[in-house]
Amino acid sequence: xxxLSTARCLFRSYSRVKNVQKSKQILMKCSVRTFCSETQDxxxxxxxxxxxSDPAVQDVLTRITGLDLQKVxxxxxxxxxxxxxxxxxxxxxxEAVDLATEQAKKLLQMPPVLPERKPxxxxxxxxxxxDGMDTAKYVFTDITYNIPHRERxxxxxxxxxxxxxxxxxxxxxxxxxxxxxxxRKITAPLIFEEKNLKLVYSQDRHEDVLDLCxxxxxxxxxxxxxxxxxxxxxxxKHGKYDLLRSTRHFGGLTWYLVNARRVDGLIVxxxxxxxxxxxxxxxxxxxxxxxxxxxxxxxxxxxxxxxxLLKIYAQKESQRSGYIELALQAYEQTAAEGSAA
Amino acid sequence: MVHLSSLLxxxxxGGYVVLRLALAGHKQANRPFxxxxxxxxxxxxxxxxxxQLGSYDPLPNIYNEKLVSFNFDRIKYWIGCGAHPSKPxxxxxxxxxxxxxxxxxxxxxxRRRAQTQRTETATGTEETVxxxxxxxxx
Numbered sequence: 001x002x003x004l005s006t007a008r009c010l011f012r013s014y015s016r017v018k019n020v021q022k023s024k025q026i027l028m029k030c031s032v033r034t035f036c037s038e039t040q041d042x043x044x045x046x047x048x049x050x051x052x053s054d055p056a057v058q059d060v061l062t063r064i065t066g067l068d069l070q071k072v073x074x075x076x077x078x079x080x081x082x083x084x085x086x087x088x089x090x091x092x093x094x095e096a097v098d099l100a101t102e103q104a105k106k107l108l109q110m111p112p113v114l115p116e117r118k119p120x121x122x123x124x125x126x127x128x129x130x131d132g133m134d135t136a137k138y139v140f141t142d143i144t145y146n147i148p149h150r151e152r153x154x155x156x157x158x159x160x161x162x163x164x165x166x167x168x169x170x171x172x173x174x175x176x177x178x179x180x181x182x183x184r185k186i187t188a189p190l191i192f193e194e195k196n197l198k199l200v201y202s203q204d205r206h207e208d209v210l211d212l213c214x215x216x217x218x219x220x221x222x223x224x225x226x227x228x229x230x231x232x233x234x235x236x237k238h239g240k241y242d243l244l245r246s247t248r249h250f251g252g253l254t255w256y257l258v259n260a261r262r263v264d265g266l267i268v269x270x271x272x273x274x275x276x277x278x279x280x281x282x283x284x285x286x287x288x289x290x291x292x293x294x295x296x297x298x299x300x301x302x303x304x305x306x307x308x309l310l311k312i313y314a315q316k317e318s319q320r321s322g323y324i325e326l327a328l329q330a331y332e333q334t335a336a337e338g339s340a341a
Numbered sequence: 342m343v344h345l346s347s348l349l350x351x352x353x354x355g356g357y358v359v360l361r362l363a364l365a366g367h368k369q370a371n372r373p374f375x376x377x378x379x380x381x382x383x384x385x386x387x388x389x390x391x392x393q394l395g396s397y398d399p400l401p402n403i404y405n406e407k408l409v410s411f412n413f414d415r416i417k418y419w420i421g422c423g424a425h426p427s428k429p430x431x432x433x434x435x436x437x438x439x440x441x442x443x444x445x446x447x448x449x450x451x452r453r454r455a456q457t458q459r460t461e462t463a464t465g466t467e468e469t470v471x472x473x474x475x476x477x478x479x
Binding site: 133136 | 395401404405406407408409410411412413414415433436437438442446447449450451453454457
């Protein structure tokens with residue numbers, strides 16, 4: 001009799017064990033949220049205006065970003081290890097360089113550019129009878145492991161009895177408390193204040209600021225967009241585009257400038273460094289995004305490619321047309337001399 | 342992983358599973374922190390539990406919030422297995438909106454309101470008494 005009941009107990013608890021193990025396996029297979037996965041889902045293909053995540057736009061931006069291996073793999077602040085030397089044949093060296101280019105492409109993955117998120121003002125319940133129940137708010141977080149952070153339930157019960165959904169800032173803070181991400185702080189670092197940002201810009205460390213911003217804030221939060229806008233403005237004002245070339249932030253910078261129609265500085269910089277193909281792709285991107293501008297219509301009517309695109313752009317849109325035309329003339333001369341010789 | 346000893350324990354005690362608050366870090370004085378826990382009924386409050394389902398910090402932080410976390414998925418599972426929530430856990434779940442509101446929460450709110458009203462009227466009468474006294478003294 002006792003044996004039968006213990007056997008029944010064993011059977012019941014074994015079924016419980018099985019379920020717990022299965023859920024543990026599900027937990028193990030849970031994957032980390034990657035940056036660009038969301039944008040691919042929720043960016044609709046807009047025929048009227050191409051968005052940041054369109055494949056054509058991304059193509060152009062990756063080409064303009066460039067792939068300077070020396071700059072991508074330059075020494076970052078990390079733990080000091082003695083260098084490892086390997087003896088390789090030429091073929092092995094090529095393979096190693098290929099692997100390095102692939103890894104560099106992964107490192108250069110562009111963070112998404114999303115519109116600013118709308119504030120949450122959802123009230124779930126108003127209980128007047130709970131008024132004055134406590135002096136502090138109660139914040140309830142759902143810690144279920146395998147739901148994405150965007151869909152998590154975080155609700156606040158206020159002392160006057162209303163049960164509302166938590167605002168975006170509260171959400172970010174609490175998700176950092178219960179699911180900490182390395183590098184992110186609960187309160188934003190002081191570097192993101194106005195005067196500290198100015199100091200950082202004077203030291204030419206725009207890239208570090210943008211990396212910190214990427215780690216700390218969500219891509220659609222207002223602080224992220226503000227910091228990025230301020231950094232891009234500063235870069236445009238001083239013409240320091242080369243700081244971001246061959247980093248993952250160059251695409252974002254170009255997209256911001258193209259949307260603001262202030263591409264002149266960037267084109268001048270490219271021409272100075274003799275990156276004519278990049279300048280051509282940049283102008284074609286500009287025409288893609290602003291198809292109703294004069295230069296875009298002119299280019300479409302003439303079906304221009306290459307240097308002609310740049311000439312049309314210089315005549316129609318830009319304010320510094322003189323410099324661009326001079327540079328184009330010099331390029332054509334050198335190309336003619338090169339082909340003649 | 343359920344070990345043989347806990348099966349014998351359950352058979353031995355004839356106990357059931359409860360969801361309750363267990364005091365964590367009880368070597369620290371004056372800083373309580375509770376874990377919301379599924380444990381057998383007869384176990385010590387802070388002793389071995391089956392699974393942790395959340396936490397509750399009774400002291401408010403710098404933003405004046407008391408942080409509570411619940412693993413709703415597992416709580417649903419244990420309630421489905423027939424676990425009984427204790428009164429404080431039921432109150433917290435009621436405040437969260439997962440359970441209907443506990444009657445004691447409403448009663449406590451009403452008592453607090455009555456208390457604040459009484460202190461307000463008491464201070465009101467004190468002030469009037471003081472004002473009454475001052476002109477007499479002067």
